[in-house]
Amino acid sequence: MSSVRDKANRRISSLKSLLCVGLDSDPDKIPELFSAYANPVLEFNRAIIRATSDVAVAYKINTAFYEARGIAGLQDMENTLGSIPDAIMTIADAKRADIGNTSRKYARAFFEHWPFDAVTVAPYMGFDSLEPFFSYEEKLVFVLCLTSNEGSADFEEKLMQDGTPLYRSVLGKVASWSRNANAGVVVGATKSSQLGEIRREAPGLFFLIPGVGAQGGSLEEAVDLGVDADRQSALINVSRALIYPEVSGSGLFLSIDDYELAVAEEAKKIYDGMRRVL
Numbered sequence: 473m474s475s476v477r478d479k480a481n482r483r484i485s486s487l488k489s490l491l492c493v494g495l496d497s498d499p500d501k502i503p504e505l506f507s508a509y510a511n512p513v514l515e516f517n518r519a520i521i522r523a524t525s526d527v528a529v530a531y532k533i534n535t536a537f538y539e540a541r542g543i544a545g546l547q548d549m550e551n552t553l554g555s556i557p558d559a560i561m562t563i564a565d566a567k568r569a570d571i572g573n574t575s576r577k578y579a580r581a582f583f584e585h586w587p588f589d590a591v592t593v594a595p596y597m598g599f600d601s602l603e604p605f606f607s608y609e610e611k612l613v614f615v616l617c618l619t620s621n622e623g624s625a626d627f628e629e630k631l632m633q634d635g636t637p638l639y640r641s642v643l644g645k646v647a648s649w650s651r652n653a654n655a656g657v658v659v660g661a662t663k664s665s666q667l668g669e670i671r672r673e674a675p676g677l678f679f680l681i682p683g684v685g686a687q688g689g690s691l692e693e694a695v696d697l698g699v700d701a702d703r704q705s706a707l708i709n710v711s712r713a714l715i716y717p718e719v720s721g722s723g724l725f726l727s728i729d730d731y732e733l734a735v736a737e738e739a740k741k742i743y744d745g746m747r748r749v750l
């Protein structure tokens with residue numbers, strides 16, 4: 473069993489949480505308060521980590537938010553990765569994959585240069601494009617299966633000749649490519665009508681389920697339908713709805729402590745919602 477999977481499942485069982493905090497940290501959205509620092513995004517991320525680490529099982533760094541800012545963004549990504557406690561899983565949401573020779577470099581980037589525990593990858597270039605990721609048997613590789621967006625209808629949900637949707641074929645392949653139980657799939661929380669059936673088809677895969685909060689997916693359904701028979705092996709990601717909590721009263725957060733408190737309250741609400749179903 474992949475040691476990353478073990479680490480995540482141990483934390484899921486002990487905390488009774490599936491919370492994956494999405495660090496989609498956008499300089500245009502983070503509060504003015506952080507602009508006093510030389511690296512506002514890094515300070516923001518550290519505040520989010522402090523506010524959520526007691527209930528988080530994973531942090532997902534969506535690389536787009538860092539790559540968009542060039543070298544400075546990548547430096548923030550690296551320093552953020554270094555600020556996450558060891559017991560908590562780290563996911564590079566990079567959505568990579570290319571011909572094998574190139575994927576080997578992507579895998580090295582996100583598993584070695586930046587020692588993430590897991591990475592997200594896209595399936596449509598086939599086995600040789602994903603094998604370099606799966607060859608890291610201790611890590612976790614999340615393959616996009618049925619995504620949360622409307623565009624999932626364009627390809628993923630298209631019916632094949634045998635009448636089954638394309639994402640089901642992805643699911644079967646990913647299960648067969650898993651080494652040392654290191655494969656996972658991404659299924660959107662907005663697709664709860666298919667989530668239960670996908671879990672039944674793939675009882676041994678680890679699930680990453682984004683789309684709760686800003687995209688409107690149901691937290692309770694995501695938990696109930698996404699976990700495996702041991703009520704483990706699933707993470708529910710929340711990004712915007714958690715890291716940008718609504719301000720009450722004055723309309724402004726007066727201090728970073730205030731901000732952390734608001735994020736911690738939001739995390740606690742999500743955590744309580746999860747525990748009720750778990």
Ligand SMILES: O=C(O)c1cc(=O)[nH]c(=O)n1[C@@H]1O[C@H](COP(=O)(O)O)[C@@H](O)[C@H]1O
Nearest residue numbers: 534592619620658660682686687710711712
């Ligand atoms: O792979 C992902 O994480 C992902 C897959 C998917 O189907 N839908 C989806 O929203 N995501 C990511 O999950 C996060 C969702 O963010 P919020 O909608 O703000 O919670 C973003 O980082 C998305 O890029």
